[in-house]
Amino acid sequence: MAITNTPTEQIVRLAAAQKQYFRTGQTLDISYRLTALKALKAAILKHEKSLADALWADLHKSYEEAYLTEISIVLGEIDNHISNLRSWASPAHRPTPLKMFPSRSRIVSEPLGCTLIIAPWNYPVQLLLNPLVGAISAGCTAILKPSPYVPTVAKALEELIADTFESEYVATVQGNRDVNTALLAERYDLIFFTGSPALGRTVMAAAAKNLTPVVLELGGKSPCIVDYDADIATAARRIAWGKCLNAGQTCIAPDYLLVHSAVKDRLIDALREEFKRLLGQDPQQSKHFVRIVNERAFDRLVGYFKDGDIVVGGKTDRSERFIAPTVLDNVNPESAVMQDEIFGPIFPVVTFQTTAEAVNFVTSREKPLALYYFGKSGKDIIRNTSSGGACINDTIMHIANENLPFGGVGNSGMSSYHGKDSFDAFSHHRAVVTTPTWFDLPFRYMPYKLFSLVKKIL
Numbered sequence: 346m347a348i349t350n351t352p353t354e355q356i357v358r359l360a361a362a363q364k365q366y367f368r369t370g371q372t373l374d375i376s377y378r379l380t381a382l383k384a385l386k387a388a389i390l391k392h393e394k395s396l397a398d399a400l401w402a403d404l405h406k407s408y409e410e411a412y413l414t415e416i417s418i419v420l421g422e423i424d425n426h427i428s429n430l431r432s433w434a435s436p437a438h439r440p441t442p443l444k445m446f447p448s449r450s451r452i453v454s455e456p457l458g459c460t461l462i463i464a465p466w467n468y469p470v471q472l473l474l475n476p477l478v479g480a481i482s483a484g485c486t487a488i489l490k491p492s493p494y495v496p497t498v499a500k501a502l503e504e505l506i507a508d509t510f511e512s513e514y515v516a517t518v519q520g521n522r523d524v525n526t527a528l529l530a531e532r533y534d535l536i537f538f539t540g541s542p543a544l545g546r547t548v549m550a551a552a553a554k555n556l557t558p559v560v561l562e563l564g565g566k567s568p569c570i571v572d573y574d575a576d577i578a579t580a581a582r583r584i585a586w587g588k589c590l591n592a593g594q595t596c597i598a599p600d601y602l603l604v605h606s607a608v609k610d611r612l613i614d615a616l617r618e619e620f621k622r623l624l625g626q627d628p629q630q631s632k633h634f635v636r637i638v639n640e641r642a643f644d645r646l647v648g649y650f651k652d653g654d655i656v657v658g659g660k661t662d663r664s665e666r667f668i669a670p671t672v673l674d675n676v677n678p679e680s681a682v683m684q685d686e687i688f689g690p691i692f693p694v695v696t697f698q699t700t701a702e703a704v705n706f707v708t709s710r711e712k713p714l715a716l717y718y719f720g721k722s723g724k725d726i727i728r729n730t731s732s733g734g735a736c737i738n739d740t741i742m743h744i745a746n747e748n749l750p751f752g753g754v755g756n757s758g759m760s761s762y763h764g765k766d767s768f769d770a771f772s773h774h775r776a777v778v779t780t781p782t783w784f785d786l787p788f789r790y791m792p793y794k795l796f797s798l799v800k801k802i803l
Contacts, residue, residue, distance in 0.1 A: 365513070715740075
């Protein structure tokens, strides 16, 4: 299936129509937003099979994994917003100092306005619709741009949105980077982008021309530190699962293993067994192992094999875009596999001797989107490093808690979302002071009589 580029003229018309619709004030009503959220939930349930089938067609993603990592997450996010939207949107009263008597102060949440949401290919349903939940909840309109690398999913999402919303409220556009260029030429009140740091810079540069705020959910090399006192069996099971999920094509996948030299061999042996437990003797035959998105990505990943010694896995099949979970030992920290985000089922191993050495290795590089630590010194690692999110003695699971913000820091992104943080990301929190007219303190007016007394009050 091929995706046809949405014409630039249509993009210009959509952006103008959404601006006009937002100015009607229709989306300000909380009941309107709740109705829209419920409509989105009903649409996902109605289109669940077509979404799951599309994910299988484009990525070889099983229904179980599609539901767990995509559909259920969006449904849970919608339910959370439906349950809490009225309280989140209510004015928040703030104390007013005596010097401002008899004024009252509050914060009013208002929608930013017309927004653009650009999603990647790796979790194409979740990473398009989850931000949309925040946009609807906050009272914004949205233009959605799925990834062309998963054309079947992109088409299924377009049909879902067209079946549910009028285009002046929520609309989908399709196409390659030329379409991105046309989209970014328009002016929005917020751009929400999920993708690579390189493309994030392009988005931020375009947004800067109009001083448009951005939410950038990027990536990077998320370290997985395994200390000498880690529970190796449990660590291997959770690490293997985190890497096998979506065949490692996850922005928060454990990217590389930073392992204490005393337990390296034990961990590698345990990982070998856990990969078998998860995917069987031949991962290529497992219905639960996703394929690499395209041949270009496949060739890039296989190119990393030269950067170390293959001690686990190594089987590939370009005709199916299949790469078995692979562990590389004796890796040079300066090699290509240790410079770029891997985004695939390849695990380079680097060893350390002391916790300080591991911390220095992590902090000498760009701040990652996630950090994982297995051992008994988790608090020390967290205190002395920085990352978008982190798990101690686990991987991936911090994204599963909708009460936690999800986002990057530095090179791995800016701003965060999920739950109330999604509502906040698409909202402006407006300070409002209300002052009655029945009393007026004279000291604030020129010529500032009794100034010496005023100084004591301030």
